[in-house]
Amino acid sequence: MHTGKLEIVEITDITEECADVFTVMYRDRTKASPGQFIMVWAPGVNEVPMSLSFIGDEKGFTFRVLGKTTTALSRLGKGDRIGVRGVFGNSFRPVGSRILFIGGGTGVASIISAADLFSPGRRAVAAIGAKNRDGIFFAGRMKQAGADVLISTDDGSQGEKGFVTAVARRVLEREDFDTIIACGPELMLRRVAELASEFRTPAQISTERFMKCGIGICDACSLNGALVCRDGPVFDGEFLLGCDDFGRYRLSPCGARVPI
Amino acid sequence: MLASGILGETAESMMRALKNGAGGVVTKSIGMEPRDGYLNPTVYSFQEGLLNAMGLPNPGMENYKQVIEKLKKESGGIVIGSIFGKDEQEFGALAKTMSSLKVDGLELNLSCPHAKGVGSEIGSDPDMVERVVKSARTHASVPVWAKLTPNTDSISSLAISAEKGGADAIVAINTVRAMAISARLRMPVLSNRYGGLSGKAVKHVGLRCVYEIYESVHIPVIGVGGIYTGEDAAEYLMAGASAFEIGTAVAERGPQVFSAVNRQLFAFMKKEHFSTIGEMIGIAHRQT
Numbered sequence: 001m002h003t004g005k006l007e008i009v010e011i012t013d014i015t016e017e018c019a020d021v022f023t024v025m026y027r028d029r030t031k032a033s034p035g036q037f038i039m040v041w042a043p044g045v046n047e048v049p050m051s052l053s054f055i056g057d058e059k060g061f062t063f064r065v066l067g068k069t070t071t072a073l074s075r076l077g078k079g080d081r082i083g084v085r086g087v088f089g090n091s092f093r094p095v096g097s098r099i100l101f102i103g104g105g106t107g108v109a110s111i112i113s114a115a116d117l118f119s120p121g122r123r124a125v126a127a128i129g130a131k132n133r134d135g136i137f138f139a140g141r142m143k144q145a146g147a148d149v150l151i152s153t154d155d156g157s158q159g160e161k162g163f164v165t166a167v168a169r170r171v172l173e174r175e176d177f178d179t180i181i182a183c184g185p186e187l188m189l190r191r192v193a194e195l196a197s198e199f200r201t202p203a204q205i206s207t208e209r210f211m212k213c214g215i216g217i218c219d220a221c222s223l224n225g226a227l228v229c230r231d232g233p234v235f236d237g238e239f240l241l242g243c244d245d246f247g248r249y250r251l252s253p254c255g256a257r258v259p260i
Numbered sequence: 261m262l263a264s265g266i267l268g269e270t271a272e273s274m275m276r277a278l279k280n281g282a283g284g285v286v287t288k289s290i291g292m293e294p295r296d297g298y299l300n301p302t303v304y305s306f307q308e309g310l311l312n313a314m315g316l317p318n319p320g321m322e323n324y325k326q327v328i329e330k331l332k333k334e335s336g337g338i339v340i341g342s343i344f345g346k347d348e349q350e351f352g353a354l355a356k357t358m359s360s361l362k363v364d365g366l367e368l369n370l371s372c373p374h375a376k377g378v379g380s381e382i383g384s385d386p387d388m389v390e391r392v393v394k395s396a397r398t399h400a401s402v403p404v405w406a407k408l409t410p411n412t413d414s415i416s417s418l419a420i421s422a423e424k425g426g427a428d429a430i431v432a433i434n435t436v437r438a439m440a441i442s443a444r445l446r447m448p449v450l451s452n453r454y455g456g457l458s459g460k461a462v463k464h465v466g467l468r469c470v471y472e473i474y475e476s477v478h479i480p481v482i483g484v485g486g487i488y489t490g491e492d493a494a495e496y497l498m499a500g501a502s503a504f505e506i507g508t509a510v511a512e513r514g515p516q517v518f519s520a521v522n523r524q525l526f527a528f529m530k531k532e533h534f535s536t537i538g539e540m541i542g543i544a545h546r547q548t
């Protein structure tokens with residue numbers, strides 16, 4: 001097989017970005033592009049997909065503690081070994097000279113390396129949203145990359161009160177963009193795809209599905225026949241609006257189609 | 261044809277294989293109840309192939325009905341429903357439901373090498389194979405294929421039992437029981453520890469099995485295991501296969517692998533002066 005060789009790597013650093021959000025760093029010289037992901041194996045626990053939040057020779061992924069695997073990962077330290085397979089999937093493309101980044105919750109982790117790479121020399125605006133102020137991270141890194149950062153929280157504890165899509169709408173009403181780059185909860189992403197269509201701005205949206213193989217063989221990640229692991233995770237907004245299941249249904253681990 | 265367990269969870273993915281030149285698709289193996297399969301890692305891949313222990317994840321027969329209905333309705337292609345169970349009663353019940361969905365045939369998974377109480381655990385016992393095939397045959401209104409395991413001392417005795425049970429064809433092979441160890445972590449990689457080997461690494465095991473089975477039974481044999489190119493397919497045909505399925509190569513080459521293999525196979529036939537596939541089937545037996 002030409003892809004997906006398992007590598008065992010040592011953690012070089014682990015930092016807490018905000019409450020319950022951690023970045024694990026490791027060294028790996030594989031070439032990676034913004035938006036691509038790896039399968040991370042917490043030995044003895046489980047293996048899960050994670051977007052790369054750092055894509056150089058010093059690589060990293062950033063995650064929120066949700067369940068068993070992410071808890072185990074958050075408790076590891078420098079020198080501990082984990083398995084990584086990848087990198088997998090397609091990536092974000094820099095299109096034009098004006099980019100709007102939209103990140104919801106942990107989704108910011110998937111678009112940050114695109115912001116790092118694409119913002120310099122371009123007009124870049126980043127709308128970052130979370131449930132509350134404890135969920136905001138990478139705002140500083142976005143700014144450093146050269147983006148204008150707009151923050152929103154559902155409860156108003158930081159930045160503007162309300163959904164990140166409301167902020168994005170106002171930005172789009174005010175200003176034209178050549179592309180939108182977004183990741184976050186799927187319902188939010190559906191809103192983003194609709195906004196993009198309304199404002200006639202092509203959108204590149206990173207989607208999530210339950211993953212097993214990561215290499216396009218098991219069909220676990222199928223989104224109406226598009227394999228998120230191989231054809232995605234980044235899809236055009238228009239394409240996603242044409243997928244019945246986008247924002248509505250997903251496949252559970254056994255393969256049953258269940259509402260989101 | 262698309263082999264079982266590969267891109268077989270959704271109707272759309274199987275339609276993609278059909279659109280890309282597959283002559284038919286075999287669905288993933290479906291059981292009575294929904295099953296999540298094993299935790300990850302469920303696959304380990306390397307240059308010559310793939311090791312997997314998915315653990316027969318499937319949504320159960322009830323949930324899967326809509327997938328088959330959609331697939332039959334929208335593709336009109338040839339669909340073989342794969343089923344697995346723990347005994348002849350389960351196989352009988354599944355065969356009945358599956359054939360009522362107007363599939364074109366049934367493939368009995370008697371050969372998954374890493375699931376407890378099903379697959380090769382029952383499929384290595386010739387008596388059990390005969391009973392299961394008989395039960396499925398009685399309840400099914402469509403042809404029944406028995407997919408056998410190479411993890412046995414005699415795959416031809418399993419084939420003979422399947423033929424006695426009334427199978428219309430034999431499918432060989434399923435994956436070869438194997439494992440991967442991470443030296444740096446000092447532990448098995450797959451969460452289930454054991455898995456099934458597929459891809460290039462198993463082609464020569466598959467060829468041997470098909471060759472042996474061809475000499476032992478009168479029903480057609482369908483070859484599967486490590487087919488990546490038209491010449492691989494020709495080797496299987498010459499060993500005695502009347503048709504072939506492709507699995508692991510789909511991961512490497514994408515769904516376009518079907519049209520590529522077809523093209524290469526026809527080019528090979530032309531070059532070697534075969535005018536029909538039939539002329540190739542079993543020819544290796546006459547040359548020895």
Ligand SMILES: Cc1cc2nc3c(=O)[nH]c(=O)nc-3n(C[C@H](O)[C@H](O)[C@H](O)COP(=O)(O)OP(=O)(O)OC[C@H]3O[C@@H](n4cnc5c(N)ncnc54)[C@H](O)[C@@H]3O)c2cc1C
Pocket residue numbers: 037046047048049050051052061062063064065066067068069070071106109110207208209210211212233300
């Ligand atoms: C392409 C892709 C990129 C991702 N990138 C990130 C990221 O950068 N940061 C981040 O925090 N999260 C990311 N995720 C989500 C992340 O994989 C899950 O949150 C994580 O697996 C949770 O594992 P857990 O065992 O701690 O939680 P669990 O308690 O097992 O599950 C919590 C939820 O996590 C999801 N999940 C669990 N296992 C998997 C799996 N194998 N595949 C997909 N989803 C799963 C399920 O939706 C489940 O409901 C990404 C997912 C995908 C598909």
Ligand SMILES: Cc1cc2nc3c(=O)[nH]c(=O)nc-3n(C[C@H](O)[C@H](O)[C@H](O)COP(=O)(O)O)c2cc1C
Pocket residue numbers: 217218263264265266288289310312314316342369372407433434435457458459460462484485486487505506507508509
């Ligand atoms: C990921 C994966 C899942 C599989 N699942 C099934 C299954 O559900 N039922 C089955 O009969 N065979 C299953 N198989 C076995 C294949 O159908 C095939 O027999 C085997 O992989 C050898 O062919 P190949 O080398 O072309 O892959 C699976 C194989 C793989 C790699």
Ligand code: FES
Pocket residue numbers: 210211212213214215216217218219220221222227228229230
């Ligand atoms: S995770 Fe297996 S096909 Fe995508």
